[in-house]
Ligand SMILES: Nc1ncnc2c1ncn2[C@@H]1O[C@H](COP(=O)(O)OP(=O)(O)OP(=O)(O)O)[C@@H](O)[C@H]1O
C-alpha cells in the first residue's frame with residue numbers, strides 16, 4: 001500500500017480506490033507534533049469516530065467503508081474509507097466561546113465574520129451554535145474564513161450545505177453528549193466530494209483531537225474548563241515556557257498517563273448507555 005500523506009496524527013494509505021486512515025498515538029498541539037506518544041490514543045480516537053459516524057448517519061453520507069477490513073497490524077486504529085476530493089475548509093461549529101474563537105471575539109467582536117453579542121467571556125455559552133470555518137492550511141496555521149470566503153472557494157450551494165450539515169452534526173453530538181453529562185464546546189469537521197459529486201462527511205468526527213469536551217457538572221463560565229481533550233496538554237505546555245515552535249517538549253510520564261486517562265474517560269462516558 002502506498003503512503004500518500006503522513007499527517008501530524010494520521011497516516012493515509014491508498015488501497016485500490018479506497019483510503020486507509022491509520023491513527024497513530026502521536027499528539028500535536030499548536031500544529032507541532034510532540035516527541036512523546038500517548039499510548040492508546042489512536043485506537044480511542046478511531047473507535048470514538050466510528051461510534052459518532054453511526055450516530056450521524058441519517059444527517060449526512062460519510063466516508064466509512066469498513067472498520068474491520070484493514071491490515072491486522074492496524075486493527076482497531078484504522079478505517080477503510082472512500083477517497084474523496086476534499087473541500088479545503090475546516091468546518092467548525094461552536095456552541096461555547098473559547099480558544100481562538102474567544103481570541104478573535106475579544107479582538108473584533110466576531111468569529112469568522114459572525115458577529116456575537118457583547119459581554120461574552122471565557123467558556124461563555126453562545127445564544128445558538130455558530131458556523132466559524134477556517135482555512136485548511138497545508139503548512140502553518142489555519143486562518144478564519146467568513147461564510148462568503150467559503151462560498152468563493154467552494155461555491156454558494158456547497159457553502160450552504162457545509163454550514164447546515166456542520167451545525168446539524170454539532171447539535172446532534174452536543175445533545176447526545178449532554179445526556180451523558182458532557183458539553184461539546186466546539187468541533188471541527190471536514191467534507192469531500194465523491195466521484196458522483198455527493199458531499200460526504202470525512203476525516204474524524206467529534207473526537208478529542210477535533211473537539212472540546214467539558215464535564216457538565218464542573219462547567220462554570222468565566223474560567224478555563226476541566227477538559228477531556230487536548231486542551232489539557234496545551235495548558236500543561238504553557239507551564240513549560242515552550243514558545244510553540246518546533247521542536248515541542250517531551251511530555252512527562254504523569255502527564256501522558258493523565259491524557260490517556262482523560263481520553264479513556266471521555267470514550268467510556270460517551271459510548272456508555274445514557
Ligand atoms: N475520505 C478522505 N479522502 C481524502 N482525504 C481525507 C479523507 N478523510 C480525511 N482526509 C485527509 O487525511 C488527512 C488526515 O491526516 P491528519 O489529520 O493526521 O493530517 P494533519 O496533520 O491534520 O494534516 P492536515 O492539515 O492535512 O489535516 C487530512 O489531510 C484529511 O483532510
Ligand SMILES: [Mg+2]
Pocket residue numbers: 007
Ligand atoms: Mg487533520
